[in-house]
Amino acid sequence: MLEGRFDPESLGLGPGSCRAWRSEFSFELPELVAVHSDEDDWGATSKMVLRLSDGLEVESVCIPMGHGRYTLCVSSQVGCKMGCVFCETGRMGLLRQLTTDEIIAQLLVARHRLGWPIRNVVFMGMGEALDNFEHVLRAVRVLNDEAGLAMGQERLTICTVGHVEGIRLLAQQGLKRINLSISLNAANDSLRAELMPINRRTKLAELQAALIEYKPRRNFALGVNYCLLPGINDTLADAHAVAEFCEPLGRALVNLIPYNPGSMPLTRAPEESEIERFIGWLRAEGLPVRQRVTKGRSVMAACGQLGNPSARRERRTLPTVPV
Numbered sequence: 205m206l207e208g209r210f211d212p213e214s215l216g217l218g219p220g221s222c223r224a225w226r227s228e229f230s231f232e233l234p235e236l237v238a239v240h241s242d243e244d245d246w247g248a249t250s251k252m253v254l255r256l257s258d259g260l261e262v263e264s265v266c267i268p269m270g271h272g273r274y275t276l277c278v279s280s281q282v283g284c285k286m287g288c289v290f291c292e293t294g295r296m297g298l299l300r301q302l303t304t305d306e307i308i309a310q311l312l313v314a315r316h317r318l319g320w321p322i323r324n325v326v327f328m329g330m331g332e333a334l335d336n337f338e339h340v341l342r343a344v345r346v347l348n349d350e351a352g353l354a355m356g357q358e359r360l361t362i363c364t365v366g367h368v369e370g371i372r373l374l375a376q377q378g379l380k381r382i383n384l385s386i387s388l389n390a391a392n393d394s395l396r397a398e399l400m401p402i403n404r405r406t407k408l409a410e411l412q413a414a415l416i417e418y419k420p421r422r423n424f425a426l427g428v429n430y431c432l433l434p435g436i437n438d439t440l441a442d443a444h445a446v447a448e449f450c451e452p453l454g455r456a457l458v459n460l461i462p463y464n465p466g467s468m469p470l471t472r473a474p475e476e477s478e479i480e481r482f483i484g485w486l487r488a489e490g491l492p493v494r495q496r497v498t499k500g501r502s503v504m505a506a507c508g509q510l511g512n513p514s515a516r517r518e519r520r521t522l523p524t525v526p527v
């Protein structure tokens with residue numbers, strides 16, 4: 205298992221047991237289709253494309269974090285039904301959920317086939333993690349288990365669009381040290397509903413209430429991701445609304461993500477001066493803010509750029525795997 209594969213013979217099992225294991229389980233990792241890399245001062249940001257057993261493809265991104273540390277951004281679904289308008293995956297629709305093994309396999313391929321020294325895992329690739337709660341939770345348990353990948357919970361982050369039922373379920377799992385971040389992107393209901401259709405069903409007040417209740421530990425700090433879209437959500441009033449939303453949440457850290465135009469851009473990428481101005485407004489409201497450095501944009505590996513919308517059409521020709 206440590207080398208990314210399970211070999212029953214190496215455990216000294218008899219031939220009958222090995223045959224039984226092999227007839228019941230598959231030990232194959234998904235096919236590695238492509239790796240695209242974008243080098244900058246931080247190191248290489250690399251996107252890998254894996255082909256699953258039913259022919260669908262899934263993408264994961266290895267992100268350099270400095271000091272030789274890397275985070276793997278894993279996918280939890282093929283496509284996504286949330287339809288956020290700034291996101292390439294959202295344009296695919298949901299093709300299917302990933303199974304627990306398909307989620308874990310992304311880390312195994314990254315570490316053992318590609319040799320990437322992954323330290324942290326963030327569920328922020330293709331799909332809404334809490335919309336595939338059962339398999340994501342099992343994957344978290346395997347990643348965390350000493351007999352699995354033995355990764356501390358503090359090295360795992362679940363990112364959600366604001367799936368309130370999922371946040372409440374997560375709170376009941378006893379995962380005290382896992383990290384949670386939400387994609388906010390607008391802190392008034394009408395704009396957020398335009399950008400993120402989930403807000404038509406779940407208003408900000410309901411999301412805020414669920415986040416106020418979510419307190420897995422005393423020093424928990426919620427990540428609040430804000431994708432800055434020039435001309436859309438970057439006014440002083442928008443910054444003020446973000447501060448009002450965060451104020452009752454306890455500790456919150458805003459991750460400001462400059463918009464990465466995809467194949468059908470909503471707007472342009474923000475200028476550095478626009479980013480700094482918005483960060484200044486948030487800080488003036490007393491919010492801690494960190495700017496997410498854009499990595500992997502040229503290989504469509506940056507936030508919001510994963511996925512292949514044409515897969516939605518191709519899906520009709522592929523066999524279906526029940527999940």
Ligand code: SF4
Binds near residue numbers: 284285
């Ligand atoms: S941003 Fe996340 S939740 Fe929204 S459509 Fe894209 S993958 Fe889905």
